[in-house]
Amino acid sequence: xxxxxxxxxxxxxxxxxxxxxxxxxxxxxxxxxxxxxxxxxxxxxxxxxxxxxxxxxxxxxxxxxxxxxxxxxxxxxxxxxxxxxxxxxxxxxxxxxxxxxxxxxxxxxxxxxxxxxxxxxxxxxxxxxxxxxxxxxxxxxxxxxxxxxxxxxxxxxxxxxxxxxxxxxxxxxxxxxxxxxxxxxxxxxxxxxxxxxxxxxxxxxxxxxxxxxxxxxxxxxxxxxxxxxxxxxxxxxxxxxxxxxxxxxxxxxxxxxxxxxxxxxxxxxxxxxxxxxxxxxxxxxxxxxxxxxxxxxxxxxxxxxxxxxxxxxxxxxxxxxxxxxxxxxxxxxxxxxxxxxxxxxxxxxxxxxxxxxxxxxxxxxxxxxxxxxxxxxxxxxxxxxxxxxxxxxxxxx
Amino acid sequence: xxxxxxxxxxxxxxxxxxxxxxxxxxxxxxxxxxxxxxxxxxxxxxxxxxxxxxxxxxxxxxxxxxxxxxxxxxxxxxxxxxxxxxxxxxxxxxxxxxxxxxxxxxxxxxxxxxxxxxxxxxxxxxxxxxxxxxxxxxxxxxxxxxxxxxxxxxxxxxxxxxxxxxxxxxxxxxxxxxxxxxxxxxxxxxxxxxxxxxxxxxxxxxxxxxxxxxxxxxxxxxxxxxxxxxxxxxxxxxxxxxxxxxxxxxxxxxxxxxxxxxxxxxxxxxxxxxxxxxxxxxxxxxxxxxxxxxxxxxxxxxxxxxxxxxxxxxxxxxxxxxxxxxxxxxxxxxxxxxxxxxxxxxxxxxxxxxxxxxxxxxxxxxxxxxxxxxxxxxxxxxxxxxxxxxxxxxxxx
Numbered sequence: 042x043x044x045x046x047x048x049x050x051x052x053x054x055x056x057x058x059x060x061x062x063x064x065x066x067x068x069x070x071x072x073x074x075x076x077x078x079x080x081x082x083x084x085x086x087x088x089x090x091x092x093x094x095x096x097x098x099x100x101x102x103x104x105x106x107x108x109x110x111x112x113x114x115x116x117x118x119x120x121x122x123x124x125x126x127x128x129x130x131x132x133x134x135x136x137x138x139x140x141x142x143x144x145x146x147x148x149x150x151x152x153x154x155x156x157x158x159x160x161x162x163x164x165x166x167x168x169x170x171x172x173x174x175x176x177x178x179x180x181x182x183x184x185x186x187x188x189x190x191x192x193x194x195x196x197x198x199x200x201x202x203x204x205x206x207x208x209x210x211x212x213x214x215x216x217x218x219x220x221x222x223x224x225x226x227x228x229x230x231x232x233x234x235x236x237x238x239x240x241x242x243x244x245x246x247x248x249x250x251x252x253x254x255x256x257x258x259x260x261x262x263x264x265x266x267x268x269x270x271x272x273x274x275x276x277x278x279x280x281x282x283x284x285x286x287x288x289x290x291x292x293x294x295x296x297x298x299x300x301x302x303x304x305x306x307x308x309x310x311x312x313x314x315x316x317x318x319x320x321x322x323x324x325x326x327x328x329x330x331x332x333x334x335x336x337x338x339x340x341x342x343x344x345x346x347x348x349x350x351x352x353x354x355x356x357x358x359x360x361x362x363x364x365x366x367x368x369x370x371x372x373x374x375x376x377x378x379x380x381x382x383x384x385x386x387x388x389x390x391x392x393x394x395x396x397x398x399x400x401x402x403x404x405x406x407x408x409x410x411x412x413x414x415x416x417x418x419x420x421x422x423x424x425x426x427x428x429x430x431x432x433x434x435x436x437x438x
Numbered sequence: 439x440x441x442x443x444x445x446x447x448x449x450x451x452x453x454x455x456x457x458x459x460x461x462x463x464x465x466x467x468x469x470x471x472x473x474x475x476x477x478x479x480x481x482x483x484x485x486x487x488x489x490x491x492x493x494x495x496x497x498x499x500x501x502x503x504x505x506x507x508x509x510x511x512x513x514x515x516x517x518x519x520x521x522x523x524x525x526x527x528x529x530x531x532x533x534x535x536x537x538x539x540x541x542x543x544x545x546x547x548x549x550x551x552x553x554x555x556x557x558x559x560x561x562x563x564x565x566x567x568x569x570x571x572x573x574x575x576x577x578x579x580x581x582x583x584x585x586x587x588x589x590x591x592x593x594x595x596x597x598x599x600x601x602x603x604x605x606x607x608x609x610x611x612x613x614x615x616x617x618x619x620x621x622x623x624x625x626x627x628x629x630x631x632x633x634x635x636x637x638x639x640x641x642x643x644x645x646x647x648x649x650x651x652x653x654x655x656x657x658x659x660x661x662x663x664x665x666x667x668x669x670x671x672x673x674x675x676x677x678x679x680x681x682x683x684x685x686x687x688x689x690x691x692x693x694x695x696x697x698x699x700x701x702x703x704x705x706x707x708x709x710x711x712x713x714x715x716x717x718x719x720x721x722x723x724x725x726x727x728x729x730x731x732x733x734x735x736x737x738x739x740x741x742x743x744x745x746x747x748x749x750x751x752x753x754x755x756x757x758x759x760x761x762x763x764x765x766x767x768x769x770x771x772x773x774x775x776x777x778x779x780x781x782x783x784x785x786x787x788x789x790x791x792x793x794x795x796x797x798x799x800x801x802x803x804x805x806x807x808x809x810x811x812x813x814x815x816x817x818x819x820x821x822x823x824x825x826x827x828x829x830x831x832x833x834x835x
Contacts, residue, residue: 146779153779155686237659262634262775264680283661283680289552305732310798314788317781326779332801334811335702335762336733365732378659382543382550382723384714391711401707404729407804414731 044076044166044207048176048198050214053272054118055085063213063272064125067171071131076166078205080176080198081122083114088177092348101352104149104324108178108188111150112138115175115194123173133171136161138178138186142204143197145179145187148324151346152187153255154179154196157204166205174201190346192245192253199256203263210260210267212252217271218279219244219251221294222428226421229433233293235280240293240376243410247374248298257281289379292386292431297424299371299417300344301328303403307363308337316340316361323353329405341370341403341414370402371420374412375431381406386431393430399423441473441563441604445573445595447611450669451515452482460610460669461522464568468528473563475602477573477595478519480511485574489745498749501546501721505575505585508547509535512572512591520570530568533558535575535583539601540594542576542584545721548743549584550652551576551593554601563602571598587743589642589650596653600660607657607664609649614668615676616641616648618691619825623818626830630690632677637690637773640807644771645695654678686776689783689828694821696768696814697741698725700800704760705734713737713758720750726802738767738800738811767799768817771809772828778803783828790827796820 047067054060063079070077082088091110095102119135126133142158165172176194181187189196195212202210219241222230236244238261245254251269260267260281267281306312313332320327329341344350357364380386387404390411394401399422403414415423444464451457460476467474479485488507492499516532523530539555562569573591578584586593592609599607616638619627633641635658642651648666657664657678664678703709710729717724726738741747754761777783784801787808791798796819800811812820 148780262680283659303730305730313801314785314792317785317788321781321785324780327781330781330784330801330803331728331730332798333700333702333728333733333736334797334799336730336736339730339733383545383721384718384724384727387727388711388714388718391714395711400731401729402731404710404727406727 042076042166044078044205045070045209045211046078046080046198046202046205046207047211047213048080048194049082049272050194051082051085051087052215053213054081054122060118060121060125064122064129067126068129068131071171077171078162078166078201078207079122079171079173080194080201081115081118081173082176082194084118087114087117101349104348105185107348108149108186111188112175112178112186115177119173119175126171131171132169133173134165135173135175137175138197139180141174141201143179143200145181145189147181147183147185147187149185149187150348151190151324151326152179152181154189154200157200159201159204162201162205192250192256195253195256196259199259199265199267202265203259210265212267212269213272214251214269215271216251217275217277218269219281221432222296222424223249226297227295227425227428229429231432232277233279235282235284236293237284237378238281239409240378241281243374243376243407244294244296247296247376247410247412248372249294249296252281290377290382291435292375292377292380294376295373295424295428295432296376297371297373297420298343299420301370301372301414301417302342302344303367303370303414304340304342304357305365306338306361308335310334310338312361312363313338319356319360325353367402369417370414371417372412372414373420373423373427374410375427376410378409380411381408387411389431390427393426394423397426439473439563441475441602442467442606442608443475443477443595443599443602443604444608444610445477445591446479446669447591448479448482448484449612450610451478451519457515457518457522461519461526464523465526465528468568474568475559475563475598475604476519476568476570477591477598478512478515478570479573479591481515484511484514498746501745502582504745505546505583508585509572509575509583512574516570516572523568528568529566530570531562532570532572534572535594536577538571538598540576540597542578542586544578544580544582544584546582546584547745548587548721548723549576549578551586551597554597556598556601559598559602589647589653592650592653593656596656596662596664599662600656607662609664609666610669611648611666612668613648614672614674615666616678618829619693619821620646623694624692624822624825626826628829629674630676632679632681633690634681634775635678636806637775638678640771640773640804641691641693644693644773644807644809645769646691646693649678687774687779688832689772689774689777691773692770692821692825692829693773694768694770694817695740696817698767698769698811698814699739699741700764700767700811701737701739701754702762703735703758705732707731707735709758709760710735716753716757722750764799766814767811768814769809769811770817770820770824771807772824773807775806777808778805784808786828787824790823791820794823
């Protein structure tokens with residue numbers, strides 16, 4: 042029996058009415074004769090509300106207990122969806138990440154999936170049931186409950202699709218696919234009919250929230266096509282898959298992120314090894330790490346999955362007296378296959394930003410990306426500027 | 439008719455005897471009923487000898503004339519191979535890069551293929567001829583002859599395989615596949631039975647010469663499997679293709695490169711835009727570009743495809759008085775999917791190198807790579823050290 046994995050984000054299950062709509066869609070898919078595995082996020086803003094509660098009861102919440110707390114969100118959503126399906130006469134069963142066999146490393150609040158053993162999911166599919174799985178969560182080899190970081194439900198869905206050899210992985214959210222920029226920030230943003238894994242990965246790593254970067258990496262490794270669609274229906278979608286870029290050197294999208302911190306540790310490499318050890322101990326993934334004998338070590342951190350930043354900053358300041366911190370930064374990135382063969386795109390970004398008086402605080406390039414560090418408050422306007430000049434001026438692809 | 443593209447490197451066509459052996463192999467492939475396109479490099483050290491001649495007649499040879507000169511090397515090899523095939527009764531015809539429809543950008547001595555229009559190759563294949571194509575060369579939109587940089591014949595082969603929808607792309611050299619390190623430097627280096635596109639790309643960009651990085655990128659985009667084999671025969675090979683890494687987080691290989699220069703331009707961003715403009719004008723691709731408001735701009739250049747370094751250095755020093763240069767550097771890199779999820783591999787590299795008294799001058803990471811900047815003279819010993827500790831200690835994969 043062909044299997045489809047469908048993932049519904051927080052806004053798609055935000056209230057009872059929406060959960061009923063999702064149940065209707067799942068029931069239709071099931072009626073088409075295909076097996077259905079549904080991965081759900083927590084309802085609406087549940088995760089943020091739980092985090093806020095944790096901060097009220099503890100100045101420095103332990104990451105293990107945070108994970109225990111946050112995983113309650115998907116547990117509620119998945120049980121409600123299973124109930125709604127049963128109510129429609131569709132046999133359904135819900136499983137936690139652990140029950141679904143989502144095995145992760147032990148980096149609490151930002152774990153990575155290392156293996157999927159979906160035996161119970163397979164058994165229930167064979168029995169004809171719709172299987173509802175809690176996204177964003179797993180269990181470590183140490184048998185502790187973990188969470189996958191922001192957007193982790195996407196990774197759950199793709200990893201399950203790979204493990205189950207599913208015929209499709211469909212990601213439903215409140216936007217109809219992947220856009221060339223966040224439509225809430227950039228009015229001229231366009232839906233992309235398709236995008237390559239690499240470009241999507243760079244967009245996600247540069248801050249686009251529509252799909253999680255690790256999810257795309259999983260899909261790329263296993264060759265699974267991802268269909269990003271709106272829960273509200275309609276034919277519009279973006280297909281993420283391998284394809285030869287048709288216009289190498291063109292910027293396909295502009296992504297941005299806020300809440301970045303830049304750290305420098307003075308000249309020399311004295312602090313380098315102990316710094317990395319400390320970050321590993323805390324399971325902290327840096328966005329950029331650089332060391333250069335004359336300039337010393339520098340690091341960019343995102344506050345996004347860093348729930349104990351205040352404690353970390355205090356410990357770093359105590360152990361590395363030469364440390365200098367720049368907070369309140371953000372990043373804006375231009376993404377496209379082949380844009381870094383020459384420096385043209387880098388130069389154009391610098392020229393455009395300087396022309397409008399933006400102060401560029403840092404620059405980094407990777408294969409398909411140019412990333413610029415700016416003041417956090419400047420990020421949205423800079424995103425609109427780069428999108429207008431680099432994407433909107435070009436004919437649609 | 440199924441088509442095979444075979445590429446033979448410089449050592450495989452180093453003398454008349456070896457050209458005869460290649461002709462025998464091509465004749466056997468042709469006799470199996472498949473169409474054959476053969477991409478050849480220049481014989482042996484021809485390219486280096488031509489470069490040395492150019493330097494004797496001109497202190498600063500123009501890049502356009504260098505390309506005109508260097509492309510003579512493949513022209514000789516391809517004509518000799520076509521003659522040897524005709525001598526065996528195999529109808530064969532040779533084409534230059536331009537005649538084969540290899541269209542490139544205009545970055546002389548380090549051009550990139552932008553399009554392939556192999557009409558003449560297809561016509562001759564239909565007539566049953568073996569088609570011999572000059573590797574490493576193309577023609578720009580400005581109708582100038584260009585070369586593709588070191589290892590560019592691989593790119594010619596893969597690009598042709600893609601354009602011709604070939605059933606295989608076979609790369610023949612004097613080593614039987616891709617090894618976990620250069621066997622001439624590291625006695626314990628192992629042949630890898632298969633390797634993913636991404637890992638191969640990182641190995642190539644970090645200095646492994648067995649396959650060219652742009653060639654692997656082309657193969658990845660088009661989903662073409664590359665078979666790397668020894669010209670001398672035998673069953674051993676490495677297959678480069680998409681596959682799920684079986685041991686994420688493990689180092690699969692150690693690559694090294696020599697002849698690196700590290701440049702810094704003082705604090706502030708004053709020189710950044712004019713510097714990038716100058717590099718683009720000269721068609722120079724930097725290995726690393728970084729800008730950071732407090733530290734300023736830094737750059738790593740490889741001397742490999744930089745035939746007019748002395749002139750460039752003079753101009754940079756004149757235009758950027760604050761520039762500081764560190765020459766005589768080299769890089770050693772550990773490569774493996776997932777090794778940068780945590781800093782463990784970075785820390786292990788730093789610990790191993792410090793333990794043996796190596797002075798690490800710089801550090802950069804990308805998705806699948808940790809690269810360390812060292813004194814050039816230390817590169818080979820550091821490569822052996824990292825390979826012994828990170829690859830040889832692990833069971834073969």
